[in-house]
Amino acid sequence: MTVEHGAAGTPGASASTRSSSIPRNPGRHDLGMRATLVFPNREIVERYYVPLIYTACRTCYSELAPDDIFERAVDGRIAPEKQRELISRVIESGHGSTIEHVVFTFAITGVSRTLSHQLVRHRAGVAFDQQSQRYVSFKKGASTMLPSTIADADPELRERYEDQIEGALELYSEMMAAGIPGEDARFVFPNATRTNLVMTTNLRALIHMSGLRLCTMAQWEIRRLFQLIRHEVFAVSPFLGSFLAPKCVPLGYCDEAGNRDGHCPIRPHKDAVLAVWAERSGKARRLPEPPGVR
Ligand SMILES: Cc1cc2nc3c(=O)[nH]c(=O)nc-3n(C[C@H](O)[C@H](O)[C@H](O)COP(=O)(O)OP(=O)(O)OC[C@H]3O[C@@H](n4cnc5c(N)ncnc54)[C@H](O)[C@@H]3O)c2cc1C
Known part of the structure; x- marks a missing residue:
């Protein structure tokens, strides 16, 4: 059986390759994973998201009713620059509840189970749904991710790795053919197995997750995912996308x-x-x- 590997990834700097430069960017390689912003689209973000966040911020300091503020923000009576200015100030001050009112939904495909295990550790302000290894039977064998360190390793070592993965997937298929239920046959799947998820997150949680996962200390694959996510948010709003950065950027120092x-x-x-x-x-x-x- 042929294992369907994805393109090779690039790891962050290891202890032996450390230098005083930014660790290598995993984004230079196509890892065969995707992150697509499925909601909202640019029109919704431009028309409603910034006014909505502005309304949350402004309500704290205004005699006006929130719906009144929202209407003025949407119809342009409050200049968009003024809205963005207040929002930036409030975010920089850490008043995070104001940015919990808007959400982003991503379709995430082709990431490894190694990545998804890290991703679903985030609990606050984020919801996940993930492809089931119980209800989906992988008839042609599951697709897997190949890290670049292994792709570039001694060919014999790489071959042993591939044999191991292929062996596991073959055993899975044999067990399924023998009537073992998928929920048990899946026990042989390696961490390299690819998976799909839907992730919906409010902006506060997205900024927090990006702070951790865009950091060069994060594992290369999840770092790449958040680069893709940032790219998607930038495409609908360069203003909101600009808040997705490694945590050291707003902090001004590194705490790792x-x-x-x-x-x-x-x-x-x-x-x-x-x-x-x-x-x-x-x-x-x-x-x-x-x-x-x-
Ligand atoms: C580089 C890196 C290496 C890691 N290595 C490991 C590892 O080796 N082993 C491991 O187990 N995990 C590891 N993690 C995962 C990490 O410990 C967190 O579980 C994960 O990043 C989720 O982040 P969070 O705790 O901020 O949770 P989120 O759910 O994203 O929460 C956001 C924020 O809400 C608040 N919050 C959420 N829940 C609570 C709560 N119950 N009580 C109080 N406040 C709350 C906190 O302020 C939290 O920061 C690693 C993460 C990174 C980025």
């Missing part, structure tokens, strides 16, 4: 323990920032008192 060596230079590690702060505040304390104080 694994980046204490500063190998990812997107932002300085917080230890380095605190060291500079400690030095400066120490110097400030050591300054001689101005004459005439005593």
